Amino acid sequence: MVKRVRIKPSIEEQALIRLMRTGDRMWRASDEHFSKWGMTDNHYNVLRILNGAGEPISQSEIGRRMLSSRANVTKLVDLLEGRGYVKRLACGDRRVNLVALTEDGAGFLETSLEDVQQHASRSLEPLNRDEIKTLFRLLGKLSGES
Amino acid sequence: MVKRVRIKPSIEEQALIRLMRTGDRMWRASDEHFSKWGMTDNHYNVLRILNGAGEPISQSEIGRRMLSSRANVTKLVDLLEGRGYVKRLACGDRRVNLVALTEDGAGFLETSLEDVQQHASRSLEPLNRDEIKTLFRLLGKLSGES
DNA sequence: GGGAGATTGTCAACAGGGAAACAGTTTTTA
């Protein structure tokens, strides 16, 4: 005699689980992909954020943009700085480290770009272009973005 | 003079990032939600899997169903067993622990069910029913499920 | 001015999860 509860999973529950699992799978695949450059998806994200900003920004601001804690940004920047992809600059506010993309960092972004975009394409391969756009839109709505 | 690379982010890249971020946000919200019962989303998942199976299953099988490592399942079951929600049974194959839902475990599922489903509904609140179904379908296609 | 309160970056401690190594058991194969 096995204990059991009669449960009718709601569509919301099922969708949420699928969302979390798929996201998790994508993180792992992405991390594994970036490991060939000795870094994490998140390290790469820092570089992209700096490049997108177009100017040096503070560590706190980086953390805000990538939804990560300040403490973690310290570690991410430590590695990138050690690799010469990034450097910390002093600025008027002496609490703040402005982080700037170096020439090496920009060079890395340039040479890795195609490979990174291919990885994204392959990851979403089962979906056609319209479906990808729909997914993008729904996720945006879910997060209150755009 | 700031170093910068001209990058045109592909729609695939943007969708992938949004998928990973949203998934991550949902994990955190979910974990925080379950923390009021002193457990993790994953602990709860073990209970749901056992309930869904309708019979005791091995730890390896649990790991397969929730895409988690055997090592981690050991820890998850340790906690649940300590709490009396689950028990390990010996079986014919002496390598295997069959894990069974206890009466307490079933009781917990029953009392927490509505709360859990409400959490899922709230998490997906910005989407209407059709959009949730579409999201579910697209994620399934992406993962090669159903 | 001069405190009270925010902010910033860092560090230490902790939690969750994966990979590898292991010993005990099957199962397969020669």
Place this chain on the structure above:
DNA sequence: TAAAAACTGTTTCCCTGTTGACAATCTCCC
């Protein structure tokens, strides 16, 4: 039947990220 291969659960170690505390600095308001 004996040996090799595969599987299971556990332990150990590691990696990533968070929280909380801290000192240094800045801002605001009296």
